[in-house]
Amino acid sequence: MASKLLAASAAIAAIAACQGVGGSAEARTQIRAVGSSTVYPFTTAVAEQFVQKNPKFKPPIVESTGTGGGFKLFCGGVGAQHPDVSNASRRIKASEVAQCSANGVTNIIELKVGVDGLAVATGKATQFPGLTTADIYKALAANPFGKPQTAKTWKDVNPALPAVAIRVYGPPPTSGTRDSLHELHLIPGCNSNPAMKALAKSDKKKHEEVCTKIREDGAFIEAGENDNLIVQKLAANPNTLGFFGYSFLEENGDKVKGIAINGVEPSMESIASFKYPAARPLFVYIKGAHLKAVPGLKEFVAEYTRESTWGPQGYLVRRGLVPMDTAERQRYAKIAGSLAPLDLASVK
Numbered sequence: 001m002a003s004k005l006l007a008a009s010a011a012i013a014a015i016a017a018c019q020g021v022g023g024s025a026e027a028r029t030q031i032r033a034v035g036s037s038t039v040y041p042f043t044t045a046v047a048e049q050f051v052q053k054n055p056k057f058k059p060p061i062v063e064s065t066g067t068g069g070g071f072k073l074f075c076g077g078v079g080a081q082h083p084d085v086s087n088a089s090r091r092i093k094a095s096e097v098a099q100c101s102a103n104g105v106t107n108i109i110e111l112k113v114g115v116d117g118l119a120v121a122t123g124k125a126t127q128f129p130g131l132t133t134a135d136i137y138k139a140l141a142a143n144p145f146g147k148p149q150t151a152k153t154w155k156d157v158n159p160a161l162p163a164v165a166i167r168v169y170g171p172p173p174t175s176g177t178r179d180s181l182h183e184l185h186l187i188p189g190c191n192s193n194p195a196m197k198a199l200a201k202s203d204k205k206k207h208e209e210v211c212t213k214i215r216e217d218g219a220f221i222e223a224g225e226n227d228n229l230i231v232q233k234l235a236a237n238p239n240t241l242g243f244f245g246y247s248f249l250e251e252n253g254d255k256v257k258g259i260a261i262n263g264v265e266p267s268m269e270s271i272a273s274f275k276y277p278a279a280r281p282l283f284v285y286i287k288g289a290h291l292k293a294v295p296g297l298k299e300f301v302a303e304y305t306r307e308s309t310w311g312p313q314g315y316l317v318r319r320g321l322v323p324m325d326t327a328e329r330q331r332y333a334k335i336a337g338s339l340a341p342l343d344l345a346s347v348k
Helices: 002-019 040-055 067-074 094-102 133-140 176-190 194-202 204-212 227-236 245-251 268-272 297-304 326-338
Strands: 032-035 086-087 108-121 168-170 220-223 239-246 256-258 279-286
Touching: 002 220, 032 040, 032 067, 040 297, 067 086, 067 094, 067 176, 067 279, 094 245, 108 176, 108 227, 108 245, 108 268, 108 297, 108 326, 133 176, 168 227, 176 204, 176 239, 176 279, 194 204, 227 239, 227 245, 227 256, 239 245, 245 256, 268 279, 279 297, 297 326
Parallel strands: 032 086, 168 220, 168 239
Antiparallel strands: 086 279, 108 239, 108 256, 108 279
16 A cells, blocks of 8 residues: 555656646646557547536547557656556557556556457448458468468459459558457468468467568558548548448448458447457556546546446447447446556466
């Protein structure tokens, strides 16, 4: 208990010290959130409601830096120059926990806030059949199944697919969506080959390289952290495909449409049930040492975890978030209420 009080006092002192330097006082009376472009629109919506309900607090600053970039900033330390919240389209990694711990960030509250699907989409006017995870892997891997990449068109990947050039817009390496692309599309597609499945047991590092290294010859185009840019590219360029969170597909149904994966269309129902192969949980991480130091941070956490926010009829669902089941919402609402820290040793 004494160590927790000491950490909280140190955080308040650090923030207070920084507030006296060069006009930063105004900036750090605001909550600062960084991280995932997928979670960004949801946290922005929560920030808007938070301000409406708590006008005495200033509007939070929400930045889209990508999940990996967000954790790098979040784990940089305690104090005014470091963000309070990190949005993530995947769970925090053990390596990131180690970075946090090394910089004194040891009190972290983990909230799972909903479910999302990593959708594969194309322009509304493009006619494109469904794909399998094996199709996606063979089209995008630098060395599919350990062999040189020779596919120029989708027909080269699978004779049932159209003879159009492979051009796919996707996330950069700093994005949690890129990690999800690896985990939910590429690795399952790679493991469709028995030899690759065996390689995962005999040489894990080699397996990861073969299964997740993406080709760099222009067939895969990194579109940055702005998923709306991918939507625009798909709408403007027929026969191109792109990866982004389901909420962007839901919001832009007049411009783009989803493509079935392994015979399953992306939808609220298929993602909530995890029948869609690329369903994934979304997270928000809060720096416990900042809870007493940053005005409104506790109230912000409370707003994120209300039924009227993330429940089946909540305003985040209208933004495209797929709600968790009742038991999961109750579990994380309890964590938010108690502000219980994550057991860092449990992160693998």
